[in-house]
Amino acid sequence: MKLLKVVPDDTNIDFLRWRTWAFGISLFLMVASVGLVAAKGLNFGVDFIGGQMIRATFTQSASAPVTELRETVAKLGYGDPTIQRFGAENQVSIRMKLPEGADKNPELANAMATKITDTLKAGHPDVRIDGVDSVSGKVSEELFSKGILALLAAMAGVSIYIWFRFEWQFGVGAIWSLVHDVTLTFGLFALTGWEFDLNIIAALLTIIGYSLNDTVVVYDRIRENLMKFRKMEMASLLNLSVNETLSRTVMTSVSISLPLIVLVLFGPDVIFGFSAAMAFGIVVGTYSSIYQAAPILIWLKVGSHSFVPTDEAGSKAERIIEGIES
Amino acid sequence: MLDFPRWRVWMLNTLIVLGVLFAIPSVLPTHIRAQLAQFVPTPTINLGLDLAGGSHILLEADTSQLAETRLEALEDSVRTAMRRADPRIAISDVSRANGQLSFTVDSPTQIDAAREALLPLTSNATGSRDWNIGVNDGNRMILTPAGTGDETALDQAMDTAKDVIDRRINALGTLEPTIIRQGENRIVVQVPGLDDPEALKALIGKTAKLEFKLVDEQADPDQTAQGKARVGSQVLPYPDNPSGLPYIAVRRLGGISGDKLVKADPTFDPQTNEPAVTIQFDSEGGQKFARMTQQNVNKLFAIVLDGQVISAPQIREPIFGGVSQISGSFTTESANALSISLRSGALPVDLKIVEERSVGPDLGADSIRRGILAAVIGTTAILVLMFLVYGRFGMYANVALVINVAMILGVMAFANATLTLPGIAGFVLTIGAAVDANVLINERIREELKRGRRVVQAIEFGYKEASRAIFDANSTNVIAAVLLFIFGSGPIRGFAVVLMIGIVTSVFTAVTITRMWVSRWVKRTRPHELTI
Numbered sequence: 001m002k003l004l005k006v007v008p009d010d011t012n013i014d015f016l017r018w019r020t021w022a023f024g025i026s027l028f029l030m031v032a033s034v035g036l037v038a039a040k041g042l043n044f045g046v047d048f049i050g051g052q053m054i055r056a057t058f059t060q061s062a063s064a065p066v067t068e069l070r071e072t073v074a075k076l077g078y079g080d081p082t083i084q085r086f087g088a089e090n091q092v093s094i095r096m097k098l099p100e101g102a103d104k105n106p107e108l109a110n111a112m113a114t115k116i117t118d119t120l121k122a123g124h125p126d127v128r129i130d131g132v133d134s135v136s137g138k139v140s141e142e143l144f145s146k147g148i149l150a151l152l153a154a155m156a157g158v159s160i161y162i163w164f165r166f167e168w169q170f171g172v173g174a175i176w177s178l179v180h181d182v183t184l185t186f187g188l189f190a191l192t193g194w195e196f197d198l199n200i201i202a203a204l205l206t207i208i209g210y211s212l213n214d215t216v217v218v219y220d221r222i223r224e225n226l227m228k229f230r231k232m233e234m235a236s237l238l239n240l241s242v243n244e245t246l247s248r249t250v251m252t253s254v255s256i257s258l259p260l261i262v263l264v265l266f267g268p269d270v271i272f273g274f275s276a277a278m279a280f281g282i283v284v285g286t287y288s289s290i291y292q293a294a295p296i297l298i299w300l301k302v303g304s305h306s307f308v309p310t311d312e313a314g315s316k317a318e319r320i321i322e323g324i325e326s
Numbered sequence: 327m328l329d330f331p332r333w334r335v336w337m338l339n340t341l342i343v344l345g346v347l348f349a350i351p352s353v354l355p356t357h358i359r360a361q362l363a364q365f366v367p368t369p370t371i372n373l374g375l376d377l378a379g380g381s382h383i384l385l386e387a388d389t390s391q392l393a394e395t396r397l398e399a400l401e402d403s404v405r406t407a408m409r410r411a412d413p414r415i416a417i418s419d420v421s422r423a424n425g426q427l428s429f430t431v432d433s434p435t436q437i438d439a440a441r442e443a444l445l446p447l448t449s450n451a452t453g454s455r456d457w458n459i460g461v462n463d464g465n466r467m468i469l470t471p472a473g474t475g476d477e478t479a480l481d482q483a484m485d486t487a488k489d490v491i492d493r494r495i496n497a498l499g500t501l502e503p504t505i506i507r508q509g510e511n512r513i514v515v516q517v518p519g520l521d522d523p524e525a526l527k528a529l530i531g532k533t534a535k536l537e538f539k540l541v542d543e544q545a546d547p548d549q550t551a552q553g554k555a556r557v558g559s560q561v562l563p564y565p566d567n568p569s570g571l572p573y574i575a576v577r578r579l580g581g582i583s584g585d586k587l588v589k590a591d592p593t594f595d596p597q598t599n600e601p602a603v604t605i606q607f608d609s610e611g612g613q614k615f616a617r618m619t620q621q622n623v624n625k626l627f628a629i630v631l632d633g634q635v636i637s638a639p640q641i642r643e644p645i646f647g648g649v650s651q652i653s654g655s656f657t658t659e660s661a662n663a664l665s666i667s668l669r670s671g672a673l674p675v676d677l678k679i680v681e682e683r684s685v686g687p688d689l690g691a692d693s694i695r696r697g698i699l700a701a702v703i704g705t706t707a708i709l710v711l712m713f714l715v716y717g718r719f720g721m722y723a724n725v726a727l728v729i730n731v732a733m734i735l736g737v738m739a740f741a742n743a744t745l746t747l748p749g750i751a752g753f754v755l756t757i758g759a760a761v762d763a764n765v766l767i768n769e770r771i772r773e774e775l776k777r778g779r780r781v782v783q784a785i786e787f788g789y790k791e792a793s794r795a796i797f798d799a800n801s802t803n804v805i806a807a808v809l810l811f812i813f814g815s816g817p818i819r820g821f822a823v824v825l826m827i828g829i830v831t832s833v834f835t836a837v838t839i840t841r842m843w844v845s846r847w848v849k850r851t852r853p854h855e856l857t858i
Contacts, residue, residue: 003714003715004714009776055686055689106386106678107531107678107680110679110680110682118524128686129684129686130686130688130689131686131689132523132683133682134681134682135681136386136678136680138386138680139384139681146813146815147813147814149813150809150810150812150813153812153813154805154809157805158802158805158806161805162798162802198815198818199748199818201818202748202751202814202818202821205809205810206751206755206806209755209802209807210755210758212803212806213759216795216798216802217766217795220795220798224791245769247769247772248762248765248766248769251769252762254711255711255712255758255765256755256758256762259701259703259705259707259754260704262700262703262704262707263697263700263704263751266700267700268692268696268747270376270689270693271697271747271748271751274751278751278755
């Protein structure tokens with residue numbers, strides 16, 4: 001049987017040749033992302049800024065009466081709603097920020113949701129309320145700080161792990177590429193205006209996990225080659241390592257992207273942002289392992305002196321893996 | 327490395343079978359599962375509210391209000407104690423400012439007697455002190471909350487509140503609520519499969535503190551309209567006041583509280599035929615109510631619910647027997663809800679809904695359908711790709727992948743874990759990680775073959791060299807998943823749970839299990855060539 005080759009044998013692409021360009025472009029994109037987030041802001045969902053969101057389906061109508069709804073809800077005196085189609089033509093989401101006075105009365109967010117629900121039901125007998133989210137200011141602040149804390153802790157935690165398992169330069173490279181991936185994802189959300197909610201934090205954490213996974217595979221090969229070819233020039237060694245792991249990188253990225261693309265196209269609308277963020281993160285994470293995490297090692301002066309060929313770390317991992325298995 | 331003793335093969339196979347067995351009940355249709363449950367235990371995965379539909383409501387107690395309630399109660403008992411003391415101790419200038427109760431003992435010679443009378447009120451059942459007693463300027467007594475008094479009170483109030491909510495929801499019928507305390511002053515209520523969360527919210531959010539107070543008939547309506555009351559009175563909102571003024575002045579003292587009820591039922595007012603609630607006091611409450619009505623015939627008394635007057639009828643005759651009817655502008659539903667609330671007792675503290683997440687059953691079902699569809703399509707695509715790229719070894723990886731999915735389900739069912747929508751996405755990611763492990767191994771075997779190693783050696787090296795990267799990659803994922811679980815909230819934790827379980831099972835199936843199969847194949851066929 002003839003098997004499919006995702007990457008031809010003996011591929012030898014000089015990836016590192018474009019490292020300065022890639023670094024410059026990445027830096028530009030990161031600055032642009034920060035700028036976008038600062039200028040445009042993120043479209044925070046109720047999870048992070050409080051307020052309410054109702055999802056409703058008008059079961060007997062071909063399309064939802066968006067204009068009428070906007071007027072009706074605005075008349076309730078809580079401010080102007082953000083109304084969006086959601087899935088089918090007759091489905092909408094109605095989002096409201098926290099009304100005035102919500103800092104004094106934490107129950108106002110929920111009272112607002114109840115009022116809007118009642119108004120919808122009274123005006124449209126065919127309406128089906130599919131979901132209600134209401135979050136008070138205090139709870140949303142907690143969710144926000146908890147989310148940011150989770151992100152920072154995950155980034156710090158995994159980088160420290162890499163530092164212990166490899167060398168400090170590798171830890172720096174890992175955290176740099178994570179900051180890169182997370183910043184660009186933030187930029188994507190600022191650019192598209194997609195809703196940024198708790199699920200996106202989960203997606204970011206997954207991206208961190210995946211991107212690092214990718215970085216680890218490349219780093220592992222770099223470590224191995226550093227011990228094997230002690231005289232090789234660093235750029236060639238990095239190129240060799242990236243090329244050797246290339247078919248694995250392509251194969252894994254494609255495999256993980258497949259279900260994610262399906263989730264983006266056919267998955268539940270509720271997690272569209274989540275799936276889209278992950279799909280984006282896979283691409284960026286793969287790129288950053290090759291063009292951020294690896295070249296940084298050159299700039300941080302990693303060389304053959306970095307690893308004494310005792311292979312201690314490696315054999316330790318094998319022992320642990322065997323320990324898990326038996 | 328390719329050597330598998332027989333006991334190990336047995337152990338691994340047993341683990342696979344167990345994992346798959348535990349997964350079975352979760353994927354069976356409900357009616358078959360119910361039949362099966364009669365013969366064998368059927369642990370099943372819980373569906374999160376975002377999939378099953380239902381409501382998640384987070385309630386928060388107003389701690390400052392609780393402290394105020396405690397002060398009020400203390401003031402009441404201090405007044406009573408001073409009045410009952412022998413000889414009676416006259417006090418004045420009672421104030422509840424700044425979280426402390428202070429008052430002046432009119433005759434400084436009675437200070438010691440007052441202190442004596444206060445002692446039983448300021449310490450609790452365990453003998454420790456709830457309030458500190460201090461004296462200023464010779465005759466001004468100050469009671470300040472001591473030590474953990476407020477915290478203990480909050481703790482007790484939250485426990486009681488939890489029970490009250492439980493009773494109220496149970497009165498709604500066949501729901502299966504989960505009610506748990508969270509932190510110091512919060513309660514989480516989760517009710518799956520609920521069509522109308524509004525009814526639930528109306529029921530659990532109401533404090534249902536019922537009071538009967540005498541109306542201050544001497545009050546000046548103009549003053550009342552401005553919210554001002556004379557000494558000893560207070561102004562309460564009265565939306566249905568027949569006079570048109572939405573306020574009414576009532577006397578602070580001389581009323582009774584309606585917390586001593588044995589019954590509360592929705593009825594109809596025999597005269598107006600409008601919905602009403604009939605309450606029955608217990609014997610102590612009944613006596614108080616009789617005394618109050620007896621002493622105040624022809625006067626107006628206000629029925630106060632949660633600080634708002636619902637009606638203010640005239641006492642035509644003394645009411646003995648402790649049965650009374652509350653009428654106001656009720657609907658059948660609100661009369662029913664109020665009687666449930668009154669029956670289950672008042673909440674000891676005001677609870678506010680600070681977060682609600684409700685998902686309708688239709689949206690939940692749609693999410694499950696599309697989530698599973700996406701997972702199935704995505705997985706199938708991976709299976710095809712793996713087979714096309716790695717042939718026989720791809721097949722091994724594929725079977726291991728299917729077992730991996732079954733084992734994640736099995737472990738989740740065994741641990742009674744909850745599957746949420748982000749959890750399904752976690753599944754997808756875990757599948758990716760499992761595939762990655764096999765890709766790493768197979769690519770390494772390819773490489774070793776290319777370097778000219780013999781088949782068996784190449785396979786051994788492949789597993790050995792790849793396991794280092796697999797270990798590091800999975801360790802970092804475990805770190806991320808654990809942090810996600812610790813810092814995450816709600817559905818995200820569901821994602822972390824799947825990820826954590828999935829990492830362990832995927833290393834098991836993708837590395838250990840495939841190696842067992844590969845080693846058996848190698849032993850049987852002794853291959854000299856390998857297409858990979």
